[in-house]
Amino acid sequence: MESSVLTIEDFCAHFSGNQVVNDVSMNVEDKKVTALMGPSGCGKTTLLRCINRMHELIPGTGVSGTMKLHDDDLYSLNPIVVRKKIGMVFQRPNPFPTMSIYDNVIAGYTLNGIRIKRSEKDRIVEDALKKAALWNEVKERLHRKGSFLSGGQQQRLCIARALAMNPDIMLMDEPTSALDPKATAHIEELITALKKNVTILLVTHNIAQAGRVSDFTAFMYLGDLVEFGTTEKLFTVPEDKRTEEYLSGKFG
16 A cells, blocks of 8 residues: 655635635645646746645645545644755755755754764765765865866756655756756666655756656646646556647647
8 A cells, every 4th residue: 555745635826816726636645756747837836836835935836635644734843844844846956056965965953953963964964975976076075165066967956955854755847957968867876776765856947857756746727736647548548639649749
C-alpha cells in the first residue's frame, strides 16, 4: 500500500481576485516523483508555492481547501516548520552569492537560528553534497563562493541546500529550464536517484522530461487539475481529450 506524504483536497488559490487554482485534489505518494505538467499560466507554480506557503509573502492572495503533510494540516503549522519539511528548488539556480559553498549548504540552519556543532555541520554538508552528486567536484573548494560554479553545479548546490534540512518532500519548479542539455541530463539522473530518500514534486512544461523521470503525472489546464495518474497510463491512454491534445503538441 502506497502512502501519501501530501494530501491536497478541494484546494483553490486566488491572487487579487483572480482564481488561479480551482478545486485541486490529489495525493503525492511517498518516495516517488510526481510531475505537475501543463502550459504556461495553468496554475502549476502557484500550486507549488502554496504547498511551501510562499504565496503568503505576496499581498492579496488567498486559499481555501486543505493540504495535509502526513496527518498535519499544513496551514496550521508554523511556516518555518513547513519550509524545513518541504524543500524548494527554483527555475534559476540561486545560491547565496556572498556565501561559500559550505555556508550555502548549511544556510537553512543558520538562517533559522538552529545551532549545531561544527562536526555535525561538516557531516550534514558532506552528506547533502554527496546526495546532490556534487561532493567530488567541490570537496577541495568548499570555502569558495558558490557563484564560481557552473549553472548545473549551482542548481545541484541548491538541491544540496534543500536536502541538508532532511525534508519530507522536495518541490522543484522547472529546475532544468535555465540549464543546457548536459546539465539537464545530470539533474534528471539526480532526481531519479534522490527518490530513494525523498519525495519529489516536479513542475515541468517539458513533456519528455515528465515521461523520463516521473512515476505519477498531474496535468493542469486553466487552473483545473484535468487528469492525474501513473505517468505510464496518462502518457499512453489519457482519459481526457485536453490531455491527449497537450501531449500531442496541439497546444502548450
